[in-house]
Amino acid sequence: MVRIKRIIVATDFSLRAALAVRRAALLAAQHGAExxxxxxxDTFYLGMLRQLAPMEPIAEEQRLLRWAGSELARRAEQLRAEHGVDSQCHVATGHAHEEINRHAESLQADMIVIGAQGENFIREIFFGSTTMKSLFKGQRPTLAVRTKATEAYQQVLVPTNFSPSSHQALLMALKVAPKAAISLLHVCEMPSPENMRTAGIDESSIQAYRTKTLDDAQATMSGIIADCGVERDDVEIVVEFGYPPAVIKEKAQSFGADLLVIGKGGKAGHQEVLLSSVAKHVMYETEGDILLVDAGR
Known part of the structure; x- marks a missing residue:
């Protein structure tokens, strides 16, 4: 299994961002990663600064850059003392999600780590969340952190719709949390038995259809696990019928999952839209950390 070599974590110095920095440092220590x-x-704030200090905007911007650099350096020292990891510091100007993804590509980062929500909650309501933009517009695996990191991930849930990106999600889960208990979940969507009965389908046909659907899903999932180069017993297979966001939420709670790993692109067209929709539901409705993985990674 290829290890994680380079992690980039974005911080706006908020409390939620501090959770992301802590998790990133723990992951870096666990994997021996940069x-x-x-x-x-953000250019939004630079614009405000230029209005507030029109006589010397350049001096104010330079002061802000120096402050950000010194604040990053201070936090890097804390991480060295607490986790034994060295950090490289970067300060950029621009749109946050664009700069996060640009730096990740430039550094060839194996993972982006970001707080699930920054300090500018009201602004994000109107202009869109930096986290959501980074998650869905970037192509590097992106971890949105909600919980305080005290140990390595213990229970990982990987929903799959059999798309290339959900295949990559399982590979990434195995890479990020090699010692965790990993469950691979597929949610089968089909008409309810009541609707099928109303349509005149008899009970034996309904049961046969459900059984075949379950068997086919389990066989496909066993193939995915084998393709990932791990033993079948290393990953638990879970197949359920229902509405994907609701089932994923319920399973995450019942399993005590501290990490969900989701592929963010479907097989084609409407499936890609569907999976993005499911991922957004999961982002808003579950409590654990979320790692989104692109098909190309």
Whole structure:
């Protein structure tokens, strides 16, 4: 299994971002990876600064850049003391999600780590969440952190719709949390038995259809696990009928999952839209950390 070599974590110095930095440092220590700290000074605030200090905007911007650099350096020292990891610090200006993804590509990062929500909640309501934009527009695996990291991930849930990106999600789960208990979940969507009966389908046909659907799903999932190069017993297979966001939420709670790993692209067309929709539902409705993985990674 190829290890994680380089992690970039974005921080706006908020409390939620501090959770992301802590998790990134723990992952870097676990994997022996490089850690890069990034702070982006958003052009929105630079515009405000130029209005507030029109006589000396350049001096104010330089002061802000120096402050951000020193703050990153201070936090890097804390991480060295607490986790024994060295960090490289980067300060950028621009749109946060664009700079996060640009730096990740430039550094060839194996993972982006970001707080599930920054400090500018009201602004994000109107202009769109930096986290959501980074998750869905970037192509690097992106981890949205909600919980305080105290140990390596213990229970990982990987929903799959059999798309290339959900295949990559399982590979990434195995890479990120090699010692965790991993469950591969597929949710089968089909008409309810009541609707099928109303349509005149008899009970034996309904049961046969459900059984075949379950058997086919389990066989496909066993193939995915084999393709990932692990033993069948290393990954639990779970197949359920229902509405995907609701089932994923219920299973995440019942399993005590501290990490969900989701592929963010479907097989084609409407399936890609569907999976993005499911991922967004999961982002808003579950409590654990979420790792989104692109098909190409």
């Amino acid at each position: 850690l890069h700290l990034l702070h982006v000074i």
